Amino acid sequence: MNVIEAIHYRHSYRGKYKDIPVPKEDLIKIMQAGLDAPSGCNKQTTSLIAVDNPDVLKQLHSVIEPPVGETAPAAICVLTQRVNAYRDKCFAVQDYSAAIQNMLLAIVELGYQSCWYEGHITDDDKICDKMAQILNVPEDYELVCFLPVGIAESNPIHPQKKTFEERAWFNSYNQSN
Numbered sequence: 001m002n003v004i005e006a007i008h009y010r011h012s013y014r015g016k017y018k019d020i021p022v023p024k025e026d027l028i029k030i031m032q033a034g035l036d037a038p039s040g041c042n043k044q045t046t047s048l049i050a051v052d053n054p055d056v057l058k059q060l061h062s063v064i065e066p067p068v069g070e071t072a073p074a075a076i077c078v079l080t081q082r083v084n085a086y087r088d089k090c091f092a093v094q095d096y097s098a099a100i101q102n103m104l105l106a107i108v109e110l111g112y113q114s115c116w117y118e119g120h121i122t123d124d125d126k127i128c129d130k131m132a133q134i135l136n137v138p139e140d141y142e143l144v145c146f147l148p149v150g151i152a153e154s155n156p157i158h159p160q161k162k163t164f165e166e167r168a169w170f171n172s173y174n175q176s177n
């Protein structure tokens, strides 16, 4: 699969996962893809924790309510440090978003599925803080995203997207050539 194919093939997977472990080498490849992402002023504000220990996964799932990705044999938690890249400009969100997208593509390329769970864990009930505590995350980092990783039992659903013409143009707004 080339990169363009992986981009088109990737979709959010919210179904069940097969009970097959993800080898550490694959988790390392996925995390390395995340760390290879660009970052504003190369500040590299994104850090990652892969979780493949069933006891630790269980602890995480005990605080993720309602549950998501609970059958996945592994997961990657994305951490950010909201430091300024220059003057008062903080690019932490852009940095971790680029890292997450790289990881989602690597996940697909390696034959796994995932879903970008950020809204769910960063809502008012702050599931992310409970997860950070379980993973001994220091105070100056925030846990912002949870990516289950595993082999899917079913196919991801392809949501309806707006057409190319509704969102992309040439040379001027709303122009086709």
Ligand SMILES: Cc1cc2nc3c(=O)[nH]c(=O)nc-3n(C[C@H](O)[C@H](O)[C@H](O)COP(=O)(O)O)c2cc1C
Residues within 6 Å of the ligand: 010, 011, 012, 013, 014, 115, 116, 117, 118, 119, 120, 121, 157, 158, 159
């Ligand atoms: C910043 C961000 C936060 C997201 N948070 C969640 C989430 O909390 N729960 C969820 O089910 N999907 C979440 N998603 C996945 C989106 O719902 C999904 O990407 C969108 O519906 C388009 O579907 P696709 O990924 O299959 O193309 C999130 C995606 C992004 C970019």
